[in-house]
Amino acid sequence: MKIGCPKEIKPQEFRVGITPNAAREAVENGHEVMIETKAGLGSGFDDAAYEAVGATIIGSAEEVFAVADMIVKVKEPQAPERKMLRRGQLLFTYLHLAPDPDQTRDLLDSGCTAIAYETVTDRSGGLPLLAPMSEVAGRLAPQVGAWTLQKANGGRGVLMGGVPGVGPARVIVIGGGVVGTHAARIAAGMGADVTVLDRSLPRLRYLDDVFGSVFNTGYSTAGLMAELLPLADMVIGAVLIPGAAAPKLVTKAQLSDMKPGAVLVDVAIDQGGCFETSRATTHGDPIYEVDGVMHYCVANMPGAVARTSTIALGNATLPFMLALANKGWKQACADDPHLLAGLNVHDGKLTYAAVGEALGLDVVSAADLVNG
Known part of the structure; x- marks a missing residue:
């Protein structure tokens, strides 16, 4: 799978979605990792650190979005980024859709599949990526x-x-x-x-x-x-x-x-x-x-301590990112109900009940999409 990581563009957001260690793991699993140039600088990771582990440095966010099968970020996609999402593309990041009708509408219109860090669960009922x-x-x-x-x-x-x-x-x-x-x-x-x-x-x-x-x-x-x-x-x-x-x-x-x-x-x-x-x-x-x-x-309070936050987040997201890349989103979610809980949007359909309730939108069952 082609995994892309653009530079965050939200004001004063210095974190990055993929660390060099995570990039190394993905490359060793047979995937192509593409990092937008200077994406990691705010967290203390230069382009050379990514190239040393086999990742490719890409010149612009437009190029990353154009070629990647999966986009891995930190913050919810901003309006210019949402315009670059496409049908069939996988987005793995924080979303926080309930108070954000504009983002929700744009993600639905894009046709992408969006998995939110903040709603992935674990066996104890916790939220391991949040x-x-x-x-x-x-x-x-x-x-x-x-x-x-x-x-x-x-x-x-x-x-x-x-x-x-x-x-x-x-x-x-x-x-x-x-x-x-x-x-x-x-x-x-x-x-x-x-x-x-x-x-x-x-x-x-x-x-x-x-x-x-x-x-x-x-x-x-x-x-x-x-x-x-x-x-x-x-x-x-x-x-x-x-x-x-x-x-x-x-x-x-x-x-x-x-x-x-x-x-x-x-x-x-x-x-x-x-x-x-x-x-x-x-x-x-x-x-x-x-x-x-x-x-x-x-x-985005954790962005103030970007290096600590990026490494901590990368440690948590890495197993899920690899599962999505190795199996594809559908099989990965079918195999792991906790990852399935992270599915918020797929192919123009909203799949998370709390978001639908907050925004007054219809919701379809995430399980039905995976098993259907």
């Missing part, structure tokens, strides 16, 4: 939130860990999954007073058993949220409903209850955001203010 970036984003969230809290950036001027005689920042983490757990660990490690909210009692018990008094836990209700928001210096939104739009858990009206200069960090922004006032921002212009509350809503 988890590495969730870990990175979770660990970054307190770091960027602490920066936003600085007075020069519009924040309250509160130090996360405080100093002797001055209390620490109070941080609320909404969601106790992968993102929330990592965010809470780092925020607590910075000395903050942290409370994690979740609606799963088993998850809260797990967090309490594993982390004990490192941070507090609470059962997430509207009443508890209303009680904690006025006390918070920082709120980290870390909720996830796989493949679906994120629920809005903090309303615009509630901002008036918060301290001036408090910070909202929305890690769920890829799925539409979990705060009513969230809108996607970039690393070049990451923060904005609404009613005195600072918002950090960068839609």
Whole structure:
């Protein structure tokens, strides 16, 4: 199979879909790997690193899309890239379709087959291709939130860990999954007073058993949220409903209850955001203010630490990429129901129920497409 990897064109996105190690594995499996020139530079991989393992360097994204059977990326294809997709071509990347009707329509119109990293599952019910970036984003969230809290950036001027005689920042983490757990660990490690909210009692018990008094836990209700928001210096939104739009858990009206200069960090922004006032921002212009509350809503947070993120993502995607290349998408999905869960679009048909529900579109069964 001809596997193509274009350079990411989303603003301030420095990751790359295929590492040299992944390219080596694909070449050794008998596939042709084509990398757009300079695609890996943002992650510290030059063209020579790819050529050394047998990959071919291609001069432009147009050439990559024109010849590749499978496109492997990091971020969802941008509008110019979607115009280059074609019927029968396989796209393997993050998609986050639920809050993005334009992308969904373009992918359906292209006729391509699109498998989304974020909806591939595993035997334990986890999301193995989302988890590495969730870990990175979770660990970054307190770091960027602490920066936003600085007075020069519009924040309250509160130090996360405080100093002797001055209390620490109070941080609320909404969601106790992968993102929330990592965010809470780092925020607590910075000395903050942290409370994690979740609606799963088993998850809260797990967090309490594993982390004990490192941070507090609470059962997430509207009443508890209303009680904690006025006390918070920082709120980290870390909720996830796989493949679906994120629920809005903090309303615009509630901002008036918060301290001036408090910070909202929305890690769920890829799925539409979990705060009513969230809108996607970039690393070049990451923060904005609404009613005195600072918002950090960068839609590709892991891109800030591109090398770490690229290697972590590449480790996770490699077995699936090889399965798709070795067997073709249909046989690979027939053999692996967890990979089948990643199928979102095929030949003009939407195949992921949560996306259809969010966008009001008809959905066909992915299993029927594979077995039919």
